[in-house]
Amino acid sequence: MIRKEFQHIGRDPRSLGLAFGLPMILLLIFGYALSLDVEQVPLIIWDQSRTPESMRLISLFSGSRYFTVVGGTAGYKEIDRALESREAMAALIVPIDFAAKVALGKEAEAQFFLDGSDANTATIALGYAEAIASAYSQSLSLAAIKKAGHRKGNLPVEMRARVWFNDDLESKNFIVPGIMAVILMINAALLIPLSVAREWETGTMEQLVSTPIKGPELVLGKLFPYFCIGMVNVLITIAIGRYVFLVPLKGSVVLLIAIAAIYLTAGLSLGILLSIVTKSQLAASQASLILSFLPAFMLSGFISPISQMPWPIRTITYLFPARYFVTVLKGLYMKGIGISHLYFECGMLCVYTLCLLALAVKNFQKKLA
Amino acid sequence: MFERIKHMLIKEFLQTFRDPNMKRLLIVAPVLQILIFSYAMASDVDHIAMAVYDLDQTPKSRALISDFVSSGYFFTTGFLTDETQVKETLDTDEVQMILQINHGFEATLESGKTAPIQVLLDGTDSNTATIVLAYAARIVQNFGTAQVATQTAKNGRILAGQGFVQT
Numbered sequence: 001m002i003r004k005e006f007q008h009i010g011r012d013p014r015s016l017g018l019a020f021g022l023p024m025i026l027l028l029i030f031g032y033a034l035s036l037d038v039e040q041v042p043l044i045i046w047d048q049s050r051t052p053e054s055m056r057l058i059s060l061f062s063g064s065r066y067f068t069v070v071g072g073t074a075g076y077k078e079i080d081r082a083l084e085s086r087e088a089m090a091a092l093i094v095p096i097d098f099a100a101k102v103a104l105g106k107e108a109e110a111q112f113f114l115d116g117s118d119a120n121t122a123t124i125a126l127g128y129a130e131a132i133a134s135a136y137s138q139s140l141s142l143a144a145i146k147k148a149g150h151r152k153g154n155l156p157v158e159m160r161a162r163v164w165f166n167d168d169l170e171s172k173n174f175i176v177p178g179i180m181a182v183i184l185m186i187n188a189a190l191l192i193p194l195s196v197a198r199e200w201e202t203g204t205m206e207q208l209v210s211t212p213i214k215g216p217e218l219v220l221g222k223l224f225p226y227f228c229i230g231m232v233n234v235l236i237t238i239a240i241g242r243y244v245f246l247v248p249l250k251g252s253v254v255l256l257i258a259i260a261a262i263y264l265t266a267g268l269s270l271g272i273l274l275s276i277v278t279k280s281q282l283a284a285s286q287a288s289l290i291l292s293f294l295p296a297f298m299l300s301g302f303i304s305p306i307s308q309m310p311w312p313i314r315t316i317t318y319l320f321p322a323r324y325f326v327t328v329l330k331g332l333y334m335k336g337i338g339i340s341h342l343y344f345e346c347g348m349l350c351v352y353t354l355c356l357l358a359l360a361v362k363n364f365q366k367k368l369a
Numbered sequence: 370m371f372e373r374i375k376h377m378l379i380k381e382f383l384q385t386f387r388d389p390n391m392k393r394l395l396i397v398a399p400v401l402q403i404l405i406f407s408y409a410m411a412s413d414v415d416h417i418a419m420a421v422y423d424l425d426q427t428p429k430s431r432a433l434i435s436d437f438v439s440s441g442y443f444f445t446t447g448f449l450t451d452e453t454q455v456k457e458t459l460d461t462d463e464v465q466m467i468l469q470i471n472h473g474f475e476a477t478l479e480s481g482k483t484a485p486i487q488v489l490l491d492g493t494d495s496n497t498a499t500i501v502l503a504y505a506a507r508i509v510q511n512f513g514t515a516q517v518a519t520q521t522a523k524n525g526r527i528l529a530g531q532g533f534v535q536t
Contacts, residue, residue: 120496123413127500130503137510157509157510159485159506160485160486161488161489161505164459167492169499170495174494286398290398298410307417316405
């Protein structure tokens with residue numbers, strides 16, 4: 001049975017390409033394109049004040065690596081046009097009474113416009129702008145405190161931040177390992193349903209059934225070749241992450257491979273189950289796209305953090321194996337923690353896999369009876 | 370020509386909707402996807418789990434903690450009591466941030482020196498961490514400015530940057 005499956009895959013160069021080529025392309029595309037770091041936001045400036053104070057504020061913006069000044073304007077119309085034509089993503093307006101208010105020690109305002117069509121980038125850019133504004137106002141308070149002579153020119157409180165697990169806050173450190181969860185799901189979700197459903201559609205399933213092979217054996221035989229392909233993909237992903245993207249793996253490689261194997265089996269069992277239930281290549285691949293690939297992408301904590309989702313959605317994430325695997329990937333790649341912290345995730349993946357396999361075998365026998 | 374296309378259309382629709390699996394797939398799936406994924410992908414960061422490691426235990430340190438909570442962005446999951454819990458808490462994914470106020474915070478603040486505050490962040494999700502860092506910095510700065518204001522009872526607040534998001 002296993003030999004037959006390998007021959008099938010080997011005979012069809014297209015599915016072989018799909019098995020190895022697609023994951024590689026995905027890894028490279030996502031690794032480079034899905035960088036979520038926001039830098040050099042194009043900024044347009046309208047300085048109504050034209051004073052040393054406003055110049056200083058602007059120089060703080062232009063000096064930071066997060067913003068690039070693309071031009072100055074004089075009017076809301078031009079700002080609108082620049083934002084609409086995507087020439088600029090943000091606009092800074094310093095009002096005419098800025099310097100006067102600063103001199104009086106009153107609350108001076110600067111207006112900051114952002115293109116919010118990409119909410120993620122906008123939130124981060126807004127965070128940078130706020131940080132710059134508060135740095136500026138901190139330097140002003142410091143000067144005022146010095147002048148008042150009350151506190152010997154000291155800042156009252158200073159925040160010292162330490163970022164753990166990802167010192168430089170680089171998104172690639174997590175994006176690259178996280179893609180493994182998606183790649184394995186594609187492996188499982190696209191290839192195996194096609195193969196099983198093809199047997200139903202061409203009628204060869206009946207031939208297979210008439211041989212002495214039993215239901216569980218047939219399911220396992222279908223599963224094994226794709227499992228091997230998936231594991232090769234795991235190794236390739238680890239290697240590319242390590243040597244192309246230079247992403248450090250702090251935890252144990254052996255544990256990573258072992259848990260990846262469980263996760264892969266879970267995905268493959270889901271694929272088999274779906275193709276047994278739907279019996280058609282089209283429906284099976286559609287259903288598994290929705291039930292495995294998309295959740296692996298969006299509900300796993302890979303792209304958007306689970307902790308920030310509303311609670312009904314957070315509950316739903318527990319239904320998909322990708323959530324557990326992504327937690328494992330985070331833990332192993334970035335935190336360097338071991339099995340003592342990950343036993344819950346591993347256990348859930350095992351339970352998931354066994355349930356799906358049992359369901360697949362049971363459904364298969366029912367379909368034949 | 371349009372007559373022929375019309376018949377073709379009718380045939381395609383009949384074919385598609387005859388299969389009950391297909392019908393379900395075409396109608397239920399998109400609705401569910403829109404509901405679930407749009408909520409899942411919302412990128413606002415506004416309920417950040419925070420553990421507090423307060424070694425000072427004074428009115429001032431509590432005031433700072435309550436500033437964090439009342440900002441609406443943070444909620445406390447618990448209070449840590451010793452150093453080993455710090456690593457443990459960040460390792461287990463329970464919190465996004467730990468606020469550590471060292472012993473002598475209030476005394477330093479009152480003596481007119483700079484009182485340091487430690488913020489430990491989980492950087493695994495670099496985006497969220499960047500945003501959390503900006504929130505925390507703003508809260509701490511406002512706290513400091515308010516302290517100076519009460520102490521000098523003079524200048525009050527000096528400047529605040531204001532942001533608008535235009536969509």
